[in-house]
Each structure stands twice: as structure tokens, then as C-alpha cells.
Amino acid sequence: MTMLYRLVAGAILVSATLAGAAPAADIELGPRPAFLIDKMAEGALKDELLACDGKPVSTTLFSIGHRGAPLQFPEHTRESYMAAAKMGAGIIECDVTFTKNKELVCRHAQNDLHTTTNILATDLAQKCTKGFTPAAGGKASAECRASDITLSEFKTLNGKMDAANSQAETVEDYINGTAEWRTDLYAAAGGTVLTHRESIALIASLGGKFTPELKSPSVEMPYDGFSQADYAQKMIDEYKDAGIPASDVWPQSFNLDDVLYWIENEPEFGAQAVYLDGRYSEDGFDFRKPETFKPSMQQLADQGVNYIAPPIWMLLTLADGKVVPSAYALEAKKAGLNIIAWSFERSGPLNSGGGWYYQSVGDVINNDGQMYEVLDVLARQVGIVGMFSDWPATVSYYASCTGLK
16 A cells, blocks of 8 residues: 555545635545644744644645646546645646547547546547557557547547557556555546536536646648637637536637637637646757746737746745745746646655746755745745645645645
């Protein structure tokens, strides 16, 4: 039994309410926040967080369920979204892509069905863009897209933990590749996959708000007459059809053109559109050097962008061995941009530098207790307005303890 299995047991119930939600729900934090606090170095922050033990925890918009609660539940499933809401996430994410008949569904990528569902173990495997190829001395592979199948076929699938065993010789071994610090405990019965419309209804019923991400298509656009603008508009239309106010929705995209489309064509929704900043992969971009930001933070603001969301590491740097805001963070604040960070609880144990999400401060990261130290710098010094998390209870506890809404 792994530590994460044990951390789920014995959940502690505390009352919480979200503005506009009815009825009030109970938050189940479980022991993970206390576990992390116990691992912290002695000091004022640890004392502050310890003093909140046993106090009521409120649902908070600062805590965003990243694909639900995929640290332990299959991402973008009914079960994962319900777990996120139970842990105090006031906003829950549906990554949006489309099927063969151009219906919107919740998946992290259009081409991830082979790692996030059981499709390879079903008759639908024959419809995949690329079927399973065993390792045979190389790497096992497959590619199954939502656009390979219809909506009705998609709804027959079961969600699973996002993973694949690249050394597998069989389909069964390939789809059973969950990392040891995650768990298949809640995936065994199969996660319930959702359409985008179903996610809206579910999240609304849980009293939550919405942050859908328009995912880059794996197919060439326009797709059977379905343009990128049609795609961006369809996502917004499904909120309008459901009667969801624009103030409850933070639409996201890594594609700046999508964000600008919403700003121009759906200004109420565009006012909260989030530019997911993936420029770290572009040649010449350096988060430490504002002169490499193209467009600049001020140019983004001048175009009507109000929210920007980079990975955690782009917002941080080291000064005299301490974690402090980066030049990127300071420039974003200077331009008046609201900052959202991603993604907490996605790195696994932090005893070896924290991996990709902590790369800019990895030299001083050596234990899980530092998670709250990093979050504190992001909240109080960088001034982020929200944090995506794979296990929202961790962020919800901090936000409630420190008075963040």
C-alpha cells in the first residue's frame, strides 16, 4: 500500500459554502494538508498553517481542480470532478476537444484516448489513428483520437489514470502504466467520461464555476468544414445554452488567437479569457529576460488580455538561496495582468528537486513540505489569483487558512 493510498483514508468533514451554491456541501480535506505541514521546516508559515487545523474550510475560487482531482482519480471523469468539488475547488477544469461528429467532450488532448481510457481494450481500437504496437526492443506506441470515433462511441469508454507502459508487449501491460505515486484504486471500476455539456451540468450542480480549455486539434483545421473559430465559438455557446453567466467562466487556450477571438466576439466571456503561456518552448524566450517576451506583457494587456497562466516555475527564481518572484512574474504584475499558475500536486514527491514544475528553484527543493513554502511565495509575493491543482485539498486548506477567496 502506497503512502497516497493511506492519505485518502479517514477523511475529515468540515462545512463549507460557495457563493451562489445551494445547498452547501461538505468539504473532505483528508489528512494530506496536515501531512505536508508536518514535513515543513519550523517557522512562521508552519505555525500559521498548523493554527488552522480543525477550523472550518471554505470552498474557494483560488483552488482550481486541474482536470478534476487526477492525483488519484481518472482525469476528466465524473468521479474526478466530484472529488475536486469535495476538496473545496471552487473552479473545475474541462479540457475541451471534439469527436468525429464534432461534438465537444472533456479530454486533455484530442489524441490521448489510448492513455486516458480503455479504448485499446475494446473493439473501438480498430478505429484508432494508430493501433497498438508492442515494444519489441523499442518503445510501445499507439494513438487514439477523440476525432476517430463518434460521440456515442466515446460514451462507451471508461476513463483510466493517464499512463502507458512504453516497454509493454501487450495491450494489457501498455494501459497499466500508472506511476507508483498515483493510484488505480479509484480507476478500477472505470471512470465516467463526460461531454462538455455534461461537465457544465455536473459542475453547476456541485456549486462550482468553470474554466474550459480549448485544446489544440490533432486534425487539420478546418475539419469537415469546422473552423477554429467555429470550435472556439461552440465552446462558449454551450455555456450560453446552459444559462451560465460569463462571470462564472474562465475560458482558456494556449493559442493566443483563440483568446483574442473571445475578446472580440464574446467580450463578456473574453473579459475572463485566460492566455495559457507556453512560450517557454519557443526559441529565444527566457522567463528571466523581459526583452524576450513577444508580445510583451503590456502588449498583451493592450490587446484586452486580463489573465495569463504560466507553469509554476516561470513565476519563480532564486535569490541568495531563497525562492522569490521571477522577472516574468514582476512584468505580468506591472502590466496589471491577473496571474493563474499550474499545476500543484503534479510532480510527485519533491525529494529530488521537484521535476519540471519546480525547475527554476529545484536547487533548493528537497522535500514535500516545501510545497506550501512555494505556494506561499506565489500567493503573497507573486500575487497569483488562482492555482490549478491535481489534489485541490492542498490548495483549499492554504487558501482558507490565509483568507484567500
